[in-house]
Amino acid sequence: MSQESLPVTAPPRASGIPRAGELEGVRPARHALFLALCVLALIVPLAVLGLLLASALHVSAPRLGWEFLTGYPSRHATSAGILPALAGSAALLTLTAGLAVPLGVGAAIYLEEYARPNRLTSLIEVNISNLAGVPSILYGLLGLEVFVRALGLGRSLISGAATLALLVLPMVIMTSREALRTVPSSLREACYALGADRWTTLRCVILPSCLPGILTGVILSLARAVGETAPLVTIGALTYVAVLPDSLGSAFTAIPIQIFNWVSRPQAEFRANAAAGVVVLLALTGALNGLCIWLRVRLGRRA
């Protein structure tokens, strides 16, 4: 950055030019205090994050184990497990990806490669940026009325996945558009010059070259979806599900729902379960984010 190279404290004393700050009678103590505050502002939130992780690990220690991961919910805190929630979250993620990826990437391709600058296009663009700011719980109300009731899908896995897909759609579209924008236009032009049509260019040149970018955006969106609780609560995901989801129409629970359920119980023993759920959920979102970084490094080189 340019300000790094500025001679802020340059020492050409001999020429008689005053040092920066000297004219206004700098009080070093005050300035050091300001710098300290700035650094502190960065450290405090990270320390809070550290406290969050440490306390979750500490509280969950007696519960976290193979039994917890493979157990079913129970009225007794010490024998309750998270398997149906884990399976539910995995199924939700897969279905959400299956719905949101074609819709989101398709919309991004349309806006970047096909759309002409007209009123419809700007309507779609304004709409997407506004959708990104709609609180997630309102997607839950949409899902409740449209998927659960109007379409008669009930409080099922597919209702939950469809709701989450709509929720992450703006994010998938925005990240995919950014990835598409990184493709140099010379690549496109070279392909057109060889006589290819738009679809062929897209399929053989553009998509392969921005695939890592699109993939990272999709995974980041899924990492957000996996932690979403409010929309699922609103559409009425059940908290006591003792079976694994086996079809699109089956009742389901998910890790964040299970955490919410455990932490809302008055009995203190369930706190350990909630903490263990938190550790599992954070591990899952952490793994998805880690996958992103790995993809960026790994596939980024080829692009």
Place this chain on the structure above:
Amino acid sequence: MSGGHADLFAKRPLSERVASGLLLATALVSVLTTVGIVVVLLKQSLSFFRAVPLAAFLGDTQWTPLFADKHFGIWPLLSGTLLTTAIAVAVGLPLGVLAAICLAEFASPRARRVLKPVVEVLAGVPTVVYGTFALTVVTPLLQRVVPGLSGFNALGAGIVMGIMIFPIIASISEDALSSVPPTLREAALALGGSRVTTIVKVVVPSAFSGITAAVILAVSRAVGETMIVAVAAGQQPRLTLDPRVPIETMTAYIVQVSLGDTPSGTLEYQTIFAVGLSLFLLTLALNVISQRVRGVVTGAARR
């Protein structure tokens, strides 16, 4: 159309037109989502307002739709939302802006490359995790210092929400600070201003609209945030500014009703849509203002 153009269109193969149409359809899904949210909220709210006059909704100071003696005044829920949001901003604003200054002005490019993703980790923490943290860690800690702090309260929830909005404020403010032209900084330094004076009197004021946009966006997130307040702030709608007692926010109310088995078509069921509509309008207004303020910045930067 004259011959040349018509020929070009005629040559466009069918597959190309189908592809273009399909992609447009995926882009329109996002528009349909918005339409769906608005229609669902309006439809149920209209039934609600047929039973409850708007004057009562906006004039009554009690919210007791689930009791025998029903009152439908939005103010207790609104005050709960505003209280937690105000606490969140009081925590997140100074931390976010100072951290942004630290990142943009003091950190070396290398430190910035490491620190920015770390700050973004905070944005990736699921909100149910933050809620659990607020209830089981932050509130017990606060209870040691704040006399009369109840187990569910706005204070703990608000503080944790401040940590949640910190990365939004920090990262958008950092963008705004970094886009201040270096010439402005150089001019201030050349006039003998110290680094800190330059930041406080020149750089921050130039980035003011960007920082404002960041804060408004963060307020919108805090208003729509659900799980932190649903877990940690309580379920007692009351018109108070006391951060120590249980309250209920608009979002937490929607969760509370969703958890119960309220049959569709009843007035209780419709209340969550009336509350949802209020939430939608509030966040939409905040998002539009934030975009406008930010648009001014980027527009000015382009010129």
